[in-house]
Structure formats: C-alpha cells, structure tokens
Amino acid sequence: xxxxxxxxxxxxxxxxxxxxALDIGGTTLVAGLVTADGTVLRxxxxxxxxxxxxxxxLAGTVAMAREMTELAAALDAEVIGIGAGFPEFVNAxxxxxxxxxxxxxxxxxxxxxxxxxxxxxxxxxxxRCGALAEARFGVGRxxxxxxxxxxGTGLSAxxxxxxxxxxxxxxxxxxxxxxxLPASVDPTxxxxxxxRRGPNLEDYVSGAAVxxxxxxxxxxxxxxxxxxxxxxxxxxxxxxxxxxxxxxALGTALAWTVSLLDPEAIVIxxxxxxxxxxxxxxxxxxxxxxxxxxxxxxxxxxxxxxRSGLVGAALTVWEQASG
Numbered sequence: 001x002x003x004x005x006x007x008x009x010x011x012x013x014x015x016x017x018x019x020x021a022l023d024i025g026g027t028t029l030v031a032g033l034v035t036a037d038g039t040v041l042r043x044x045x046x047x048x049x050x051x052x053x054x055x056x057x058l059a060g061t062v063a064m065a066r067e068m069t070e071l072a073a074a075l076d077a078e079v080i081g082i083g084a085g086f087p088e089f090v091n092a093x094x095x096x097x098x099x100x101x102x103x104x105x106x107x108x109x110x111x112x113x114x115x116x117x118x119x120x121x122x123x124x125x126x127x128r129c130g131a132l133a134e135a136r137f138g139v140g141r142x143x144x145x146x147x148x149x150x151x152g153t154g155l156s157a158x159x160x161x162x163x164x165x166x167x168x169x170x171x172x173x174x175x176x177x178x179x180x181l182p183a184s185v186d187p188t189x190x191x192x193x194x195x196r197r198g199p200n201l202e203d204y205v206s207g208a209a210v211x212x213x214x215x216x217x218x219x220x221x222x223x224x225x226x227x228x229x230x231x232x233x234x235x236x237x238x239x240x241x242x243x244x245x246x247x248x249a250l251g252t253a254l255a256w257t258v259s260l261l262d263p264e265a266i267v268i269x270x271x272x273x274x275x276x277x278x279x280x281x282x283x284x285x286x287x288x289x290x291x292x293x294x295x296x297x298x299x300x301x302x303x304x305x306x307r308s309g310l311v312g313a314a315l316t317v318w319e320q321a322s323g
C-alpha cells in the first residue's frame with residue numbers, strides 16, 4: 001500500500017507541467033510528480049519487497065507510476081513523461097542488463113509506455129539519477145567534476161564531469177561495489193559467498209551487508225544498518241567493529257578510485273552514506289591514510305538527501321524534453 005505525502009504545492013497545480021518520477025530502491029519504491037526546477041509536488045512510497053521478492057515483474061513500479069499519472073490528472077497537471085531510476089545496470093539503449101536486485105522479466109520502458117502515450121519514458125540507473133540531481137541542484141553545482149557514491153541498501157558509484165554523468169560503454173561505470181577486497185580485510189570471510197575467492201566491497205559497505213553481518217555475528221535478527229548504528233552508539237562493540245571495518249574498506253576503495261579519476265571532490269549520498277557516525281569517521285581516516293598526497297579531493301555530503309534519486313529520475317525526462 002502506497003503512502004501519499006502530505007506536501008502541498010505553493011501554487012495551484014492547474015496547467016502545471018510535471019514529470020512522473022520513479023526511484024526504485026532495494027528497500028523502498030518512491031514515486032512523485034516533479035517540476036522542471038526539481039520541486040517535488042507530490043510523492044508516495046511503498047516497500048519494494050513483496051512475499052520475499054523484490055518488485056516481481058515490476059508490478060509495484062507500474063502501479064506507482066499509474067497512481068502518479070492519475071494523481072496528475074486529478075490535479076489538472078500536464079505529464080511530460082516518465083523517468084525511472086533502477087538499482088540495476090542500464091545500457092545506452094535504456095535497457096536493464098542485470099538482475100542483481102529486482103525480480104524483473106520485461107523491460108520497464110515497455111511496461112511504462114502505455115501510461116504516457118506519445119511522451120518519453122526514460123530508464124536510467126538509480127545512482128546516475130542521484131548524481132544528476134546533485135550536479136544540477138545540489139553540491140555538484142559548484143564542482144567541475146566529482147565522484148558520486150550512493151550508499152544505502154546497496155553501494156553504487158558514478159563519475160560526473162562538467163555536468164555530464166559518465167555511464168561507460170556498457171552503462172556499467174563505476175561498479176565500485178563489485179571490487180574485490182584483499183583477504184586481509186577479513187580472513188574469516190567465507191569463499192562460498194557468490195562462489196568468489198574473496199569479499200567484494202558491497203559485502204561490507206552497504207546497509208544490507210552491515211545488517212546481515214551483525215545478525216550472523218550475534219544471532220540477533222537485524223534488518224537495517226541504522227539499527228546497527230544505534231547499537232554501536234549505545235556501546236555495542238560488535239556493531240562498532242562492523243561499522244569501522246565497513247568504513248575503512250570504503251575509505252580505501254575511495255583512494256583507489258581517486259587515483260584513477262582525480263575528481264575535484266567525492267560526494268556521498270544515500271541513507272547510510274549521509275548518516276555520519278562511525279562508518280563515516282572510519283572512511284575518512286582510511287581515505288586519508290591511503291591517499292597521502294596533498295590536495296586530495298575532499299569528501300562532501302550530498303545536499304538533496306533522499307530526494308536525489310527521485311529528482312534525478314525526473315531530470316532525465318526534463319532534459320530530454322528540452323533537447
């Protein structure tokens with residue numbers, strides 16, 4: 001069941017032009033009506049998972065998009081198109097090319113197009129949507145280039161230069177979460193996980209991983225990283241150790257990436273990425289240790305918070321419409 005926000009626009013909606021925006025995450029699916037200046041007029045959300053599966057057949061995505069188009073009609077607002085950000089790889093043809101998070105069977109553009117006949121439907125990766133929003137309306141406005149990290153249920157990254165988000169040839173840049181870590185990070189890591197020889201970054205640095213590792217270590221069922229953070233703040237040493245390990249792994253990976261791209265700054269977004277605390281402090285420390293040269297790019301906090309994915313999804317449509 002979707003939960004409609006109580007936000008009210010500052011001016012009448014009759015005749016206003018909006019994009020239907022969809023931000024599909026590993027935990028929550030958010031939809032909204034967004035104007036060209038990034039104002040979210042209305043939004044709604046629902047859990048991504050249903051009966052243990054994450055948005056099977058993208059039914060939840062389509063239902064939320066339909067709800068928004070119907071709401072726009074009720075508000076006498078003109079829908080210019082639909083923009084959707086997904087937690088999967090998306091290629092240059094705007095097609096999903098991975099099944100890492102969602103239980104999809106048909107391409108989202110094919111499912112969403114009937115809701116906006118004759119209008120554009122743009123499919124993009126969620127991390128590139130977040131980076132685009134920060135580049136236009138957030139901390140990225142003042143930066144010539146930046147590495148954008150989205151740290152929430154999962155971990156993803158992308159690179160922005162002169163306002164353009166770099167997707168790479170296959171739409172898979174930058175797959176930071178899949179980078180394999182040295183075994184020294186955790187000698188007890190089970191090599192049976194995903195049949196790999198060692199841990200990858202997302203096995204440590206993501207909300208899902210932090211919660212799962214705490215549950216495995218303590219036998220206490222925890223589903224969200226923020227609960228681990230709360231326990232750490234209350235003196236739980238296991239929680240503190242897990243967050244510190246995650247932060248140090250992230251900081252080291254950021255140093256590697258900086259040595260490749262040399263961005264002006266690193267912008268960290270996502271619920272876990274902007275929460276601060278032990279993970280952030282450990283990341284800062286490890287990053288400084290692994291990147292000792294003077295003038296290293298500073299770590300900056302994303303300004304748009306949990307709106308970045310939704311606003312960025314809308315921007316993909318607005319920018320296509322403006323040519």
